[in-house]
Amino acid sequence: MTVIDTHAHIIVPEILRDAKPTEEWRPHVVWDNGKQFVEYGPKRIASATREFVQIETILDEMKNAEVDAVLLCPWVSLVRYEATPEESLDACQIQNDALSTLAKKYPDRIAALGMIPLQDVPLAIQELERLMKSGLKGVEIGTHVNGAYPGDARFRPFWEACESLGVFVFIHPVEGGGRAELRDYYMWNVIGNPMETTVAAGHLILSGVMAAYPQLKILLAHGGGALPYLHGRLDRGFKQRLEINKVITRPPTEYLKQFYFDTITHDAAALCELVNLVGEDHVLLGSDYPFDMGNENPVGLVRAANLGAETEKNILGKNARHLLDWEV
Numbered sequence: 001m002t003v004i005d006t007h008a009h010i011i012v013p014e015i016l017r018d019a020k021p022t023e024e025w026r027p028h029v030v031w032d033n034g035k036q037f038v039e040y041g042p043k044r045i046a047s048a049t050r051e052f053v054q055i056e057t058i059l060d061e062m063k064n065a066e067v068d069a070v071l072l073c074p075w076v077s078l079v080r081y082e083a084t085p086e087e088s089l090d091a092c093q094i095q096n097d098a099l100s101t102l103a104k105k106y107p108d109r110i111a112a113l114g115m116i117p118l119q120d121v122p123l124a125i126q127e128l129e130r131l132m133k134s135g136l137k138g139v140e141i142g143t144h145v146n147g148a149y150p151g152d153a154r155f156r157p158f159w160e161a162c163e164s165l166g167v168f169v170f171i172h173p174v175e176g177g178g179r180a181e182l183r184d185y186y187m188w189n190v191i192g193n194p195m196e197t198t199v200a201a202g203h204l205i206l207s208g209v210m211a212a213y214p215q216l217k218i219l220l221a222h223g224g225g226a227l228p229y230l231h232g233r234l235d236r237g238f239k240q241r242l243e244i245n246k247v248i249t250r251p252p253t254e255y256l257k258q259f260y261f262d263t264i265t266h267d268a269a270a271l272c273e274l275v276n277l278v279g280e281d282h283v284l285l286g287s288d289y290p291f292d293m294g295n296e297n298p299v300g301l302v303r304a305a306n307l308g309a310e311t312e313k314n315i316l317g318k319n320a321r322h323l324l325d326w327e328v
C-alpha cells in the first residue's frame with residue numbers, strides 16, 4: 001500500500017530571491033544556527049521548522065515518516081493576492097512550472113497542486129487550464145482573496161471551471177484571519193487558521209456553491225477546522241432562517257459531506273469523530289510539512305485512532321490515489 005501525504009508545502013528554488021535578486025518581493029530562505037527562517041517582505045518567519053526548499057531532503061523526511069508519496073503545494077503566502085493580477089500570475093507560473101517539472105521527475109513520489117491569481121477570475125481560469133495541461137492535479141487557494149470568501153458570486157465561473165476540468169482544490173488558510181487579538185499567544189495560527197477554514201467552507205455551503213457544483217473535489221485543511229463540530233448548529237440555522245433555507249434546499253451537513261478533510265487534528269478522538277461524521281472515503285492523510293503546527297508522525301495519528309484496517313488504508317492512501325487519479 002502506498003501512503004500519500006496530501007498536505008505538504010515546498011518553496012521551489014526557482015522562486016527564491018537568489019534566482020532573481022533584483023525582484024525584491026521574492027522570499028529568502030536562510031538557515032541560522034540550525035534554524036530555518038523565511039524572509040518575506042517585512043516578515044522573518046520561523047514557523048517552517050523543517051527543510052522547505054531542497055526536494056531530496058523533503059523526500060527523505062517523508063520516507064522517515066513512512067510516507068511513500070506526496071501531494072506538494074506551495075506556501076500559500078506566495079500566491080500574492082495583494083499584488084496586481086499580472087504580478088501574482090508571474091509568481092504562480094514560476095511555481096506551477098517548477099512543480100510540474102518535479103512531478104515529472106519523480107512520478108511515483110510527487111504529484112502537485114499549483115496556484116492561480118484569483119483576484120482576477122478570468123486570468124485565474126486561463127492559468128488553471130494551462131497548469132492542468134502541464135500535469136498538475138489542481139490548485140491550492142486561500143480561504144479568502146483580499147477579503148472575498150469563496151462563495152462570493154464573482155468566483156462562480158472559477159468553481160464551474162474546477163468542476164468541468166476535474167480540478168482538485170485545496171483550500172488553505174491565509175494569515176489566520178487578521179484579527180488583532182489573535183496576535184497574542186500564537187492564536188492567529190492555533191485558532192485563527194482553523195477558523196478561516198471554517199468560515200470559507202461554511203460560505204461555500206451556505207451560498208449554494210456546494211449545491212450548484214456537487215462534483216467539486218475540495219480538500220479542507222486542518223480537519224475542516226471547527227466545521228465538523230458546528231454542523232448541528234448550521235442545520236439548526238437552516239431550519240430557522242430564511243437567509244439560509246432560501247438558498248439551499250438540504251441541511252448544511254449534507255453539503256459538508258461533499259468536502260474532503262485532511263487528518264491534521266492532533267487528536268485521535270477528534271479524527272475518529274471526523275471519520276464518523278463525513279465517512280472514511282472523505283478523509284485524507286496530511287502532515288502540514290514543514291511547519292511547527294504540522295504533524296511529524298501523521299501515520300501514527302491515524303493508527304492511534306483505531307479505525308480498523310480497511311478504513312486506515314483508505315485514509316492513508318487509497319482515497320488520495322482515487323481522487324487524484326494517481327497510479328502509485
Ligand SMILES: [Zn+2]
Nearest residue numbers: 007009172288
Ligand atoms: Zn499548510
